[in-house]
Amino acid sequence: xxITNNPFSLEGKTILVTGASSGIGQGCAxxxxxxxxxxxxxxxNEERLKGTIDQLDGEGHTSFAGELTDPxxxxxxxxxxPALDGVxxxxxxxxxxxxxxxxxxxxxxxFNVNFFSPVELLRLMVKKxxxxxxxxxxxxxxVGGNFGFSVGNGIYGASKAALNSMSRLCSLELAPKKxxxxxxxxxxxxxxxxxxxxxNITQEDIQKDIDFYPLKRYGKPEDIAGGVVYxxxxxxxxxxxxxxxxxxxxxxx
Amino acid sequence: xxxxxxxxxxxxxxxxxxxxxxxxxQTKFRDLEEWSSLLALTLxxxxxxxxxxxxxxxxxxxxxTIEDVYNVVVSKK
Numbered sequence: 001x002x003i004t005n006n007p008f009s010l011e012g013k014t015i016l017v018t019g020a021s022s023g024i025g026q027g028c029a030x031x032x033x034x035x036x037x038x039x040x041x042x043x044x045n046e047e048r049l050k051g052t053i054d055q056l057d058g059e060g061h062t063s064f065a066g067e068l069t070d071p072x073x074x075x076x077x078x079x080x081x082p083a084l085d086g087v088x089x090x091x092x093x094x095x096x097x098x099x100x101x102x103x104x105x106x107x108x109x110x111f112n113v114n115f116f117s118p119v120e121l122l123r124l125m126v127k128k129x130x131x132x133x134x135x136x137x138x139x140x141x142x143v144g145g146n147f148g149f150s151v152g153n154g155i156y157g158a159s160k161a162a163l164n165s166m167s168r169l170c171s172l173e174l175a176p177k178k179x180x181x182x183x184x185x186x187x188x189x190x191x192x193x194x195x196x197x198x199x200n201i202t203q204e205d206i207q208k209d210i211d212f213y214p215l216k217r218y219g220k221p222e223d224i225a226g227g228v229v230y231x232x233x234x235x236x237x238x239x240x241x242x243x244x245x246x247x248x249x250x251x252x253x
Numbered sequence: 254x255x256x257x258x259x260x261x262x263x264x265x266x267x268x269x270x271x272x273x274x275x276x277x278x279q280t281k282f283r284d285l286e287e288w289s290s291l292l293a294l295t296l297x298x299x300x301x302x303x304x305x306x307x308x309x310x311x312x313x314x315x316x317x318t319i320e321d322v323y324n325v326v327v328s329k330k
Contacts, residue, residue, distance in 0.1 A: 098291060101298035152294040200297055201310040205290060 007235040011036030013085035015232060018068060018118065021048035023191030024140055025090030026055075027221025028228045032088075033057045035229055040064060040084075042077070042091070069117045078124040083132050086232040087125065089118035090140040094196040096152045107155050114159035119166055131179050136232045139167045139183040140224070141243060147185065147251045150209070152200070160185070164243045171241035180240040184227050187247030189219035214249030223248075254330060255303065260323045263303060267295050278320040300326055 015032045019025030021043035029039045033056035041056075041063045043049045049063040066073040068091060092114045097106055118139060125131055144153050145160030164183050171181040188194055188209065198206055210218055227246045230236055245251045255263070257278055265273035270287045282288060282296075297308050300322075306329045308322075316322045 096294060097298050098295045100295070101302060151291045199307075199309045200294055201290065202314045203311070204314070205310065 008230065008233045009036050010086075010229065010233060013232070014038045014040065014082055015086040015088065016040040016042065016081070016084050017088040017090060018042045018121070019089075019091030019140070020052050020063075021045060022052075023090070023193055024186065024189060024221045024224045025088065026052050027225040028088045028090060028140075030055050030057075031222060031225040031229050032086075032232065033061065035233070037086070037232070040081070042066070042068065044068075068121060069112045071120070074117070074121050074124060078121070078128050078130060081125070081128075081130045084125065084130050084135060085132055086136045086138070087122070087131070088138045088140065088228055088232070089121070091117065092140065092193060094193050095155045096197055096200045097155060098152050099154055102155050107158075110155050110159050111162070114156070115162045115166070118163070122170065126174065126177070126179070131177070133178045134234075134237075135179045136236065137167075137170070137174075137179060137181040138228050138231050139163050139181075140228075141167070141183040141185045143185045143187050143245055143247050143251055145183075145185060146243065147245065147247075153197070167243065168241050175240060180231070180236065182231050182236075182239060182241065183243045184224060184231070185243050185245045185247065185251075186219055186224045187213065187245070187250045189221060189224055191221060194218075212250070213247075214252060217248060219246065219248060254327070257320060257323050260326070261319055263299060264296065264319050264322075267292065267299055276319070278323070279318050281317055282319055282322075283314075283317075296322070304330065306330055 010032055015037040017025050017029045020029045020041035029041050029052055033039050039061045041049050041052050046065040053061050095110045141163050142160040144157040145164045149157050167181050167183040224246055261278050265276040293313050300308055304326050306326050312325050
């Protein structure tokens with residue numbers, strides 16, 4: 001098979017990635033560009049986005065800096081978008097609080113970023129017909145959503161479970177437009193977000209947690225990006241409505 | 254800023270199985286039978302809520318007594 005009809009290629013596709021300044025989002029942007037995509041990298045900070053753009057293979061990548069929890073920012077982003085072949089929602093924040101300290105303000109803070117922002121962005125993209133027929137949408141969720149997690153992560157897990165649920169529902173409603181919608185549920189991946197979790201626990205606890213993973217390590221952003229680029233590619237043309245764990249085997253127990 | 258005694262009382266409130274009257278500033282909290290990673294997170298959350306100070310897991314780990322934790326809180330205030 002020649003490279004020109006490689007079903008895993010993202011050649012000719014325009015892919016928008018949120019949370020592209022760091023971590024999994026950045027890993028997805030880099031790998032999508034390697035496979036030939038034109039990337040629109042979204043994040044809060046122009047300077048940090050430039051750091052991502054500089055790492056991308058190929059030409060024609062652009063960035064959009066803005067706070068995607070702000071409805072006005074979402075509107076202006078969507079209004080100026082070209083037709084998209086794929087979207088990766090990777091912007092997210094972590095929160096650690098035991099249940100008795102899980103106050104509404106903490107829920108609001110996490111849900112605004114992890115749930116309401118990507119859902120509203122997708123809603124407007126679909127409504128304004130920015131997604132082409134055959135487009136692929138990938139939500140970066142977490143094993144903490146539906147598969148269990150360590151204590152103190154109820155708010156974060158609930159936001160990701162909500163995202164998985166919405167993803168599945170969207171897969172049904174957008175199927176007539178031939179838009180596929182899936183989520184990827186990573187285990188612990190070493191990123192700035194996970195450093196947020198790790199601050200509350202000791203190095204010893206972290207090592208114990210790593211040892212619990214069948215593959216004996218935490219993930220790297222590219223471990224997750226590999227699944228994401230698959231879902232973005234034509235190789236995944238018959239895959240929709242799924243929540244796929246990429247987690248070093250942690251959910252296999 | 255709350256006093257050490259008030260801090261000890263707040264700490265004791267988070268416990269389920271330990272008689273609060275036995276908890277003092279000198280209690281070696283990590284030796285408590287019910288001590289767990291969840292209690293460590295609870296302690297960090299309580300301090301965040303009551304003192305607006307964010308401790309790290311290692312701050313708790315490196316403290317021996319409840320007074321030690323209080324002193325870390327004071328030093329970060």
